[in-house]
Structures are given as structure tokens and as C-alpha cells.
Amino acid sequence: MTDRTSPSPSAPSGPPDPPEPVAGALTTAPPRRPLRQLLAASVGNAVEWYDWYAYTFLATYIAGQVFPKSSGNSLVPLLSTFAVFAVGFFMRPVGGLLMGAVADRHGRRAALTVTILLMGGSSLLVGLTPTYAAVGVLAPVVLVLARLLQGLSVGGEFAASTTFLVESAGPGRRGLFSSFQYVSTSAGQLAASGVAAALVSTLGDGQMDGWGWRVPFVLGALLSLVGFWIRRGAYETRSAEQRAAERPGLFDALxxxxxxxxxxxxxxxxxxxxxxxxxxxxxxxxxxxxxxxxxxxxxxxxxxxxxxxxxxxxxxxxxxxxxxxxxxxxxxxxxxxxxxxxxxxxxxxxxxxxxxxxxxxxxxxxxxxxxxxxxxxxxxxxxxxxxxxxxxxxxxxxxxxxxxxxxxxxxxxxxxxxxxxxxxxxxxxxxxxxxxxxxxxxxxxxx
CATH class of the missing domain: 1.20.1250.20 (MFS general substrate transporter like domains)
Structure with missing residues (x-):
């Protein structure tokens, strides 16, 4: 076995990204920079759940602009019910399967960057959703699409961040690292609640109905870029042997x-x-x-x-x-x-x-x-x-x-x-x- 501190001179160099291990190095050890690993998983996860819960806290304002009570179109209340109550949770298993497969085939870090960009894009889409008065039935269609993407992202986030957190832990610390999954989830929920409460208390009803409800989603999209930047510098926890092995199929786990x-x-x-x-x-x-x-x-x-x-x-x-x-x-x-x-x-x-x-x-x-x-x-x-x-x-x-x-x-x-x-x-x-x-x-x- 090659000494960690004195790698063989003939061992080929790894990719230019410094966190990647070189061939011949021990790959069963936990990644370096554990605090960076925790930050990459936790900040991204908090942003994901901030975006998810912001919709919940502001659903009343969104419904008033996108799903009017009296529209004369029977598709609108149907789409409203589908978007608010079903779409997000329906897509989470799909996201877990698809993004989990990305994490297993291309690495945990790749999946984490995809999920946070997906959530940022869907959050921005919610924030820019046109009103029903402006574009008619297209407005709820756009919102349903945004919720589909959010559900896909949240389902994939758990699959990728769970494996990333636990594989980043050192000996005897997997439980501690695991706990930050719900620390960051709660932080995202509290942040969404706080931002929504601050806007409601600061702006009048007219401003909240007009543009105020869009602010948290645009902010969420910007925060996603910060999370993306942090995650790009994280260490890939999937070992060199696993990355070199035959890639698993989509349904191999099942x-x-x-x-x-x-x-x-x-x-x-x-x-x-x-x-x-x-x-x-x-x-x-x-x-x-x-x-x-x-x-x-x-x-x-x-x-x-x-x-x-x-x-x-x-x-x-x-x-x-x-x-x-x-x-x-x-x-x-x-x-x-x-x-x-x-x-x-x-x-x-x-x-x-x-x-x-x-x-x-x-x-x-x-x-x-x-x-x-x-x-x-x-x-x-x-x-x-x-x-x-x-x-x-x-x-x-x-x-x-x-x-x-x-x-x-x-x-x-x-x-x-x-x-x-x-x-x-x-x-x-x-x-x-x-x-x-x-x-x-x-x-x-x-x-």
C-alpha cells in the first residue's frame, strides 16, 4: 500500500482540481477539509429548503395573482390544486431517482451542483411568473412547471447531500455530520419564514400583491449562485475506484x-x-x-x-x-x-x-x-x-x-x-x- 505522505513517483497525477485524489492514494479515507464539506452540503441544502418553503409561506399571495377565483376557465382551479398540493411531492421521488443516479454515475459533487442550479432556476421562474391578468392560463402553467422543477431538485438534493455528508465524515463522526441535514433544512425554513414575515410587516397589501411576493424567490435564485460557488470547491467523496468502475444503471439499486x-x-x-x-x-x-x-x-x-x-x-x-x-x-x-x-x-x-x-x-x-x-x-x-x-x-x-x-x-x-x-x-x-x-x-x- 502506498504511503499517503509519500506517493509513488510513477503514480499519475489527478485532475487539475486540487481536491481530487491522485491515483495510488488511499481512497477509503474521508475527504480533507471537513468544515468545507459541511459548509458545501449545509449552505446548499439550506438554500434548497428556503426556496421550497418560501412558496408555502407566500402561497396566498401567489394564488391571488396566478389563480384568480373567478376566471371563467375551468382549467385554472384544476391547475391551482395540482400545483399547490401535488406537483412538488409527486416529483420528489423522480428527483431522488434521477439525481441519485447522477451522483452514483458522475459523482456526488456533480449532482449537488446540478440540484442547486435547478432550484435556483425554478425559484427565479416562480419570481418571474406572469399574472393571470397578463397572460391568462399560461400563468398557472408556468407556475406548475416551476413547482415540477422544485420538486425534482428537492428530491435529488436529499439523495446527493445525504451521501455527500456521510461520506465526508471522519471515523466516529458520521452521525454528527448526518445531523447537519436537518440543521440546514430548519435554517432554510426559518429563513423563508423570516423573509416572508419581514416583507408582510413592511409592505402594504397592495405592494405584496403586486411585486412583494416575488422578492423572496429572486433572492433565493441569487443565494443559489452562492451555494453553487461553494459546492464547486468541495471534495468529491466518491472514490477513484468507484469512478473508474462500470457506471450503475438507473434502476440498479432497486x-x-x-x-x-x-x-x-x-x-x-x-x-x-x-x-x-x-x-x-x-x-x-x-x-x-x-x-x-x-x-x-x-x-x-x-x-x-x-x-x-x-x-x-x-x-x-x-x-x-x-x-x-x-x-x-x-x-x-x-x-x-x-x-x-x-x-x-x-x-x-x-x-x-x-x-x-x-x-x-x-x-x-x-x-x-x-x-x-x-x-x-x-x-x-x-x-x-x-x-x-x-x-x-x-x-x-x-x-x-x-x-x-x-x-x-x-x-x-x-x-x-x-x-x-x-x-x-x-x-x-x-x-x-x-x-x-x-x-x-x-x-x-x-x-
Whole structure:
């Protein structure tokens, strides 16, 4: 084996990009410059989720300009429903598969640069979407296209950044690096909320309806260029041997690793439902079922989300020391036992909602802080990104993306009390999967 510090004189030089390893160097070691690696993944991921959530926070203003209530065209309300509720989540599994394949065939860094440029372009497209008054039905068509591209990008981002983060970690630090997946996701969500709130409080309704709602999306496009620049200087984590090997086909992960693909679904199902319930739907659930004031619900949600982001590295470090299974079971069994009493204890006060939301965030950290590491440790390096991307994004679309609608449906049919049981049962199912998982925290990662 060639000494790392004294490579063979006959070894051919690598590409001109300095981070690329030279032939003959050890390729099983984690990449250099770990802080740069974390920054490349985290900043890009935060920008991705800023763009994604900005649409959610400003959907009311967008609808007023692009989907008028009285248009005389039956296509408009149909396209409105499709764009707002379905397109983004529908495209995430496709993005996970396609961008995961790019990451496996051409490298993680290549996929990361593609996803952030795709998100920047789609964000700019949202910001420049013409009004219905100006171009008619073309306006919602443009917005639907933008959401298609955003969903494709977000699905691909998880596949690429998950593998990139975990493969960038040094020995005994995969859990810690994994935790920054949700640190950056929460940062993007908080930034989108803050920018939207600042604009709404500064501009009048006329200005927000006219041009103010476009500002966050143009800003998101500019931030994407910053993320692109940072990612271009990151170290490629896919080893020289993997890059030289035969490139995997689009469906190789599903065809050759069906058990692992189903395992990703089982690992993710309870976690994604609990995540979207506690981070996105809980304020609305409290308004509908406990009568809490809307403003109080939004403030409590913001505080809880910041608290959640701070918890993630703690969970990652605990998993590196004590293993993945204890944290996963802490999450799964905790939600299975406490979802119903927590949601039933919601009162109409701010303190009640904040306490319930923060309690859930503590439990949720057992899943979110290490999900990237757990998923990456399931698949071999050759098909890791696509192997994670498709089943994970599909499960999120089926269980996570539908959480608000299932909860609202239970309420409308007079069975609001069933929703907490739905969360509890699905988390119990995932707990069974966690019990059967082999402990992988202290095993060497296939590179």
C-alpha cells in the first residue's frame, strides 16, 4: 500500500482540481477539509429548503395573482390544486431517482451542483411568473412547471447531500455530520419564514400583491449562485475506484437491492409522518382542535423549530457513541406511546402548544439527526445515492406530504381524535423495523 505522505513517483497525477485524489492514494479515507464539506452540503441544502418553503409561506399571495377565483376557465382551479398540493411531492421521488443516479454515475459533487442550479432556476421562474391578468392560463402553467422543477431538485438534493455528508465524515463522526441535514433544512425554513414575515410587516397589501411576493424567490435564485460557488470547491467523496468502475444503471439499486429499498421505506415512514406533523401541521392542528390563536401558533412553531435545529448535533454525537438503534427506538417507541397523550393535551394557550411541540421535537431528534447516516449505511457506495433517493422520497410523498391532509380529513369527517392514533401506529410499525436493523454506527462505511 502506498504511503499517503509519500506517493509513488510513477503514480499519475489527478485532475487539475486540487481536491481530487491522485491515483495510488488511499481512497477509503474521508475527504480533507471537513468544515468545507459541511459548509458545501449545509449552505446548499439550506438554500434548497428556503426556496421550497418560501412558496408555502407566500402561497396566498401567489394564488391571488396566478389563480384568480373567478376566471371563467375551468382549467385554472384544476391547475391551482395540482400545483399547490401535488406537483412538488409527486416529483420528489423522480428527483431522488434521477439525481441519485447522477451522483452514483458522475459523482456526488456533480449532482449537488446540478440540484442547486435547478432550484435556483425554478425559484427565479416562480419570481418571474406572469399574472393571470397578463397572460391568462399560461400563468398557472408556468407556475406548475416551476413547482415540477422544485420538486425534482428537492428530491435529488436529499439523495446527493445525504451521501455527500456521510461520506465526508471522519471515523466516529458520521452521525454528527448526518445531523447537519436537518440543521440546514430548519435554517432554510426559518429563513423563508423570516423573509416572508419581514416583507408582510413592511409592505402594504397592495405592494405584496403586486411585486412583494416575488422578492423572496429572486433572492433565493441569487443565494443559489452562492451555494453553487461553494459546492464547486468541495471534495468529491466518491472514490477513484468507484469512478473508474462500470457506471450503475438507473434502476440498479432497486433491481439488485430490493430488500434494502424496502428497508429505507420502513425506516422513513414513521419519521416523515412525525416530522411533517410536528414541524408543519401542528400549528394548524392546534387551531382546528384546540382553538389556539393563529399568531400564537406561528410564534410557537418558530421557537420550536429553532430549538429542534439546535438538538440535531447532540443526537448525531450520541449516536456515534452509543449507536443508531437506541436513538431510533427512542424516537419510534416514544411517539408510539406519547403521540396520543401529547396531542390530546393541547390547550388553547401559547405555553401548552410550545410545550407539546418542543417535547415532540426532542423525540423526533432520535430520527432526524441520524436518518442520513442510517440510510447511507444501508447501501453500498456504487448505488448509494439512487438507492436512498427513490424509496426515501416516495415514502415522504406518501406519508409525510399527506400528513396535513389526513389530519384535516379526520377533522372534517368528525374523527379528529383518530389522527394521533394514526401517527402512533405508523411510528410503532417503524419501531419494529428499527428493532431488526443491525447496528451500523461503528462499522466501516463502504466507499
Amino acid at each position: 433491481r439488485h437491492h430490493p430488500r434494502e429499498s424496502l428497508l429505507i421505506c420502513g425506516i422513513t415512514a414513521g419519521g416523515t409522518l412525525a416530522y411533517y406533523t410536528w414541524t408543519s401541521y401542528l400549528p394548524t392542528y392546534a387551531e382546528l382542535n384546540a382553538g389556539i390563536d393563529k399568531a400564537d401558533a406561528l410564534v410557537a412553531g418558530t421557537i420550536a423549530l429553532a430549538f429542534f435545529a439546535l438538538l440535531q448535533p447532540v443526537g448525531g454525537m450520541l449516536s456515534d457513541r452509543f449507536g443508531r438503534k437506541p436513538l431510533l427506538l427512542f424516537f419510534g417507541l416514544g411517539f408510539a406511546l406519547l403521540s396520543v397523550p401529547l396531542l390530546r393535551s393541547l390547550g388553547s394557550s401559547f405555553a401548552s402548544l410550545l410545550l407539546v411541540q418542543c417535547a415532540g421535537m426532542v423525540l423526533l431528534t432520535g430520527f432526524t439527526s441520524i436518518s442520513a447516516a442510517v440510510n447511507a449505511e444501508v447501501f453500498p457506495a456504487r448505488v448509494r445515492a439512487a438507492g436512498i433517493g427513490f424509496p426515501y422520497s416516495l415514502t415522504v410523498a406518501v406519508f409525510g406530504g399527506t400528513a396535513p391532509y389526513v389530519g384535516t380529513l379526520f377533522k372534517e369527517t368528525g374523527h379528529a381524535g383518530l389522527f394521533p392514533w394514526y401517527v402512533a401506529v405508523l411510528c410503532l410499525v417503524s419501531s419494529v423495523v428499527y428493532l431488526r436493523l443491525p447496528e451500523s454506527a461503528h462499522k466501516e462505511l463502504d466507499r
